[in-house]
Amino acid sequence: MAATPAPRLVERSRQAARAEVARTGVALFLERGFDATTMDDVAAAAGISRRTLFRYFGSKEEVALGHLSGLGDELADALRAQPDDVDVWDALVTTFEQVLPTALAADDGAARALSQLVESTAALRAAHADKHRLWIDALTPAVAERLAGSPDPQLAARAVVGTVLACLDAATHEWLCSGDTRDVGELALAALRAVRGTR
Incomplete structure (x- = not known):
């Protein structure tokens, strides 16, 4: 079986950024409660725009569980x-x-x-x-x-x-x-x- 090629640098950077945003979101969910936290809250805490957040994740559920x-x-x-x-x-x-x-x-x-x-x-x-x-x-x-x-x-x-x-x-x-x-x-x-x- 051929080895899977390593992700390109841009994709690795995107994956790292996505993981960091997810960690920020999960920390907010744990602090404030899932239902009480909005996607705008996650974007603000992560220091990114709402539009950028939705490029990474389509929902709060995906922020919390996207790693799976x-x-x-x-x-x-x-x-x-x-x-x-x-x-x-x-x-x-x-x-x-x-x-x-x-x-x-x-x-x-x-x-x-x-x-x-x-x-x-x-x-x-x-x-x-x-x-x-x-x-x-x-x-x-x-x-x-x-x-x-x-x-x-x-x-x-x-x-x-x-x-x-x-x-x-x-x-x-x-x-x-x-x-x-x-x-x-x-x-x-x-x-x-x-x-x-x-x-």
């Missing part, structure tokens, strides 16, 4: 890079081991606060569910390719991907509601292994 947008495609690419002879579930666990630490890298306190904000805000819960659907759409074809010999590869793939996301939800719940000191990525991998019955 490309995760489905990233997971699908990593899964396709796994050896063909590896069992689909083992390949998925390896994929998440490779992708999650980077995808979820953040200050633990800030990440936990954002997760709690999502759990307590109806609009963000709905937006997060939409992200899950995008991940399912991205991952299902990659899983189906590994199940091509099964009677219903698309059905089986969608069921497997749904189970994976249920593991992520279980890990997030445990992370928020228990005293477990592991980070959410570690808990997600533990949940994936638990479903398979492996350690």
Whole structure:
């Protein structure tokens, strides 16, 4: 498989600016509350115009959760890079081991606060569910390719991907509601292994 070319400097600069605006927006949401914060507030705090803000993000929900947008495609690419002879579930666990630490890298306190904000805000819960659907759409074809010999590869793939996301939800719940000191990525991998019955 050919290596993916590195983003050009302009695109890297845009990604860095987008990430900085998102951090500013999330900090405002945590300070003032999601519903009480407007896009104008985010633009002012970030020192950019409203027009520029909307070039980066189409909504407040996207400001809060935009960092998850490309995760489905990233997971699908990593899964396709796994050896063909590896069992689909083992390949998925390896994929998440490779992708999650980077995808979820953040200050633990800030990440936990954002997760709690999502759990307590109806609009963000709905937006997060939409992200899950995008991940399912991205991952299902990659899983189906590994199940091509099964009677219903698309059905089986969608069921497997749904189970994976249920593991992520279980890990997030445990992370928020228990005293477990592991980070959410570690808990997600533990949940994936638990479903398979492996350690």
